[in-house]
Amino acid sequence: MRKTAPTPRTRIRRSPEYAHYDTRQLYDIIDAAHLCHIAFHDGNSVHSLPMACWRVGDHLHIHGSTGSRLMQSLCIGMEVSISICHFDGLVLARSAFNHSMNYRSAVIYGCFTPINDETAKLEVLDHFMERLAPGRVRDIRNGNRKELGATIVLRLPLTEAAVKIRAGGPIDDEKDLDLPVWAGVLPVALVKLPAIAEPGQQIATPDYVSSWTADAHKPV
Amino acid sequence: MRKTAPTPRTRIRRSPEYAHYDTRQLYDIIDAAHLCHIAFHDGNSVHSLPMACWRVGDHLHIHGSTGSRLMQSLCIGMEVSISICHFDGLVLARSAFNHSMNYRSAVIYGCFTPINDETAKLEVLDHFMERLAPGRVRDIRNGNRKELGATIVLRLPLTEAAVKIRAGGPIDDEKDLDLPVWAGVLPVALVKLPAIAEPGQQIATPDYVSSWTADAHKPV
Numbered sequence: 001m002r003k004t005a006p007t008p009r010t011r012i013r014r015s016p017e018y019a020h021y022d023t024r025q026l027y028d029i030i031d032a033a034h035l036c037h038i039a040f041h042d043g044n045s046v047h048s049l050p051m052a053c054w055r056v057g058d059h060l061h062i063h064g065s066t067g068s069r070l071m072q073s074l075c076i077g078m079e080v081s082i083s084i085c086h087f088d089g090l091v092l093a094r095s096a097f098n099h100s101m102n103y104r105s106a107v108i109y110g111c112f113t114p115i116n117d118e119t120a121k122l123e124v125l126d127h128f129m130e131r132l133a134p135g136r137v138r139d140i141r142n143g144n145r146k147e148l149g150a151t152i153v154l155r156l157p158l159t160e161a162a163v164k165i166r167a168g169g170p171i172d173d174e175k176d177l178d179l180p181v182w183a184g185v186l187p188v189a190l191v192k193l194p195a196i197a198e199p200g201q202q203i204a205t206p207d208y209v210s211s212w213t214a215d216a217h218k219p220v
Numbered sequence: 221m222r223k224t225a226p227t228p229r230t231r232i233r234r235s236p237e238y239a240h241y242d243t244r245q246l247y248d249i250i251d252a253a254h255l256c257h258i259a260f261h262d263g264n265s266v267h268s269l270p271m272a273c274w275r276v277g278d279h280l281h282i283h284g285s286t287g288s289r290l291m292q293s294l295c296i297g298m299e300v301s302i303s304i305c306h307f308d309g310l311v312l313a314r315s316a317f318n319h320s321m322n323y324r325s326a327v328i329y330g331c332f333t334p335i336n337d338e339t340a341k342l343e344v345l346d347h348f349m350e351r352l353a354p355g356r357v358r359d360i361r362n363g364n365r366k367e368l369g370a371t372i373v374l375r376l377p378l379t380e381a382a383v384k385i386r387a388g389g390p391i392d393d394e395k396d397l398d399l400p401v402w403a404g405v406l407p408v409a410l411v412k413l414p415a416i417a418e419p420g421q422q423i424a425t426p427d428y429v430s431s432w433t434a435d436a437h438k439p440v
Contacts, residue, residue: 009265014288034310034321037303039259039268045229048259048268050305050325068234083257085270087410090254090352092429096345096360097367099352101254105270125316132310132319139401140316147317169418181359182423186432187413188440190307197404198389205402209312212406217437220408 009109010162020163023058029084029106029163030055032220038062039081042073053084056127059155060108063125071152074112080156082108089187093170094179100166102185108161112154121153133208190220229329230382240383243278249304249326249383250275252440258282259301262293273302276347279375280328283345291372294332300376302328309407313390314399320386322405328381332374341373353428410440 002021005011012019020026030036036053039046049070051062060082064071074080088102115121122143129137143151170183194213197205222241225231232239240246250256256273259266269290271282280302284291294300308322335341342363349357363371390403414433417425 009267014285034307035305035323037257037259037268037305039257039266039301041261041266045299045329046259046261046266046301047229047327048257048301048303049327050303050323052321065234079265081259081266081268083268083270085255085257087254089413092353092356094361095367096349096357096363097371099349101272103255103270107267107269109265129316129319133312133406136312137316141314141396141399141401143316147315151317169416176361179361180423181361182417182426182429183421184415184417184429186353186415186429188410189413190408190410191437193309193407193409195404195406196389197402201403203400203402209402209404209406217411 005162006160007109010107010160012162012164015164015166018164018166020165023158025163025165026106026158026161027055029086029104030060032086032104033084034220036060037083039083040073040078042078054128054131055158056124058158060158061124061128061153061155062112063128063151063153066150066152071154074154075114075152077111077113079109079111082156086190087188088167089185091170091185092183094172094176094181094183098170098172098176100170102166102168102187103164105164106161108156108158110156110160112156115153115155118148121148124153124155125151135206135208139206191217192220193217225382226380227329230327230380232382232384235384235386238384238386240385243378245383245385246326246378246381247275249306249324250280252306252324253304254440256280257303259303260293260298262298274348274351275378276344278378280378281344281348281373281375282332283348283371283373286370286372291374294374295334295372297331297333299329299331302376306410307408308387309405311390311405312403314392314396314401314403318390318392318396320390322386322388322407323384325384326381328376328378330376330380332376335373335375338368341368344373344375355428356426359426411437412440413437
C-alpha cells in the first residue's frame with residue numbers, strides 16, 4: 001500500500017490528513033464516476049473538458065471520434081491532468097470560516113496512448129458497455145468496421161495520482177463549540193432514477209434495466 | 221440572446237446542435253453546481269483541480285487560503301479553463317456506437333482577479349453562505365479580521381464560455397430501429413439526503429436545515 005505521493009506534484013499540501021496515495025481509494029473514486037475532467041494545454045491555451053471515462057485494470061480509458069480535435073491532440077501524447085470529484089455534502093460549522101464540503105476527489109497526471117489493435121479496442125469497449133449496463137453487450141448491435149474505425153480509444157496508466165477525501169461533520173474551533181448555532185452536514189448523493197423506455201417498444205425489459213429501476217433513489 | 225460563440229475556442233464543433241452561448245443556460249448550470257474543475261498551466265505542467273464555486277451577477281467566484289499555492293498562482297492572473305458538468309443519465313441506443321450520456325456542461329475561459337476591498341469581500345462571502353444555506357448568515361459566527369485576512373476571494377467575468385446540453389432518448393440509425401434491443405435512458409440525479417446534526421446539540425433546527433430534510437430525495 002502506497003503511503004506517500006508518487007511525485008512532487010501529486011503531494012497534497014493543504015489538509016494532508018485527507019490525502020491518500022493508495023490505488024484502492026483511487027480505483028473506488030474512478031469506478032464510482034461516469035465522467036472526468038481532462039485538462040491539457042494545446043500550445044495556445046489551457047482547456048478543461050468533461051469526458052466519459054472507465055477503468056480497466058490499472059488504466060483509465062476514454063473514447064471519441066477520429067474527427068474530434070481533442071482526441072487527435074490527446075493521441076499524440078500531450079500531457080494531461082485529470083480531475084474527478086464526487087460531491088457528498090455541505091458541512092455547516094458554527095463559524096463561517098470552518099464551513100466545508102464532503103467530497104471524494106482524484107487528480108491524475110499522465111499521457112494517453114491510443115489502442116490501435118482492433119481486438120484490444122473491442123475488448124475495452126466491451127468493458128465500457130459492461131460498466132454502463134451489465135450484460136447489455138450481448139443484446140446490442142455491435143460496432144461494425146466503419147464505426148470502429150471512426151472511434152479512437154485512449155488509455156492512460158494510473159501511476160501518478162493523488163486522492164483527497166473529506167467525510168464527517170464540521171471541525172469547529174474549541175472556543176466556538178458552545179455557540180448557539182446548528183452544526184452538521186447537509187448530505188447529497190448521485191442516485192439512480194427509474195428507467196425511461198423509448199416509446200412504442202415491444203421488447204421485454206432486460207435485467208440491467210429492471211434492476212436499475214428497482215434501485216431507484218439508491219446511489220449510482 | 222447570444223447565438224454564436226464569443227471566441228473561436230468556445231465554438232462547439234462536435235454535435236453543434238447541443239451548443240448554447242446564452243448566459244441563461246450558462247448561469248443555470250453554474251447555479252446548479254457546488255463545485256467546478258479549474259485547469260491551469262503553472263509553467264511546468266498542466267493541473268486540473270476541483271474547487272467550490274458560486275456565482276454573483278456576471279462573475280464566478282472561488283475562495284481559498286492565502287497559504288495555498290493554487291490561490292497564489294491564480295491571484296496573479298494566470299489564464300484558466302473551468303469545467304462544470306452535471307451528469308443526467310446513460311442513453312442506451314440499439315447499437316453500441318450510438319450510446320450516449322445526458323449532461324449539462326459549461327466550459328469557461330478567463331483570468332481570476334482578487335477582491336481586495338474588505339466590504340466587497342464580505343459581501344460575496346455572504347452570497348456564498350446564502351447559496352449554501354439561505355438565512356444561515358445571520359446565525360453563524362462571522363469571520364474575524366484574522367480569518368478574513370487568511371482568505372483569498374477571486375472572481376472571473378463570465379464573458380467567454382460555451383454550454384453543451386444533451387437531453388432525451390437515444391438517436392438510433394434508421395436501419396437499427398427494428399432491432400429487438402431495449403432502448404431508452406437510465407437517468408440519474410444529484411439529490412438531497414436528510415440532514416445529519418452534530419451529536420449533543422440543544423439547538424432548534426433552523427428552517428434551512430428542516431427544509432433540506434423535507435426536500436430529501438429531491439434534486440439539489
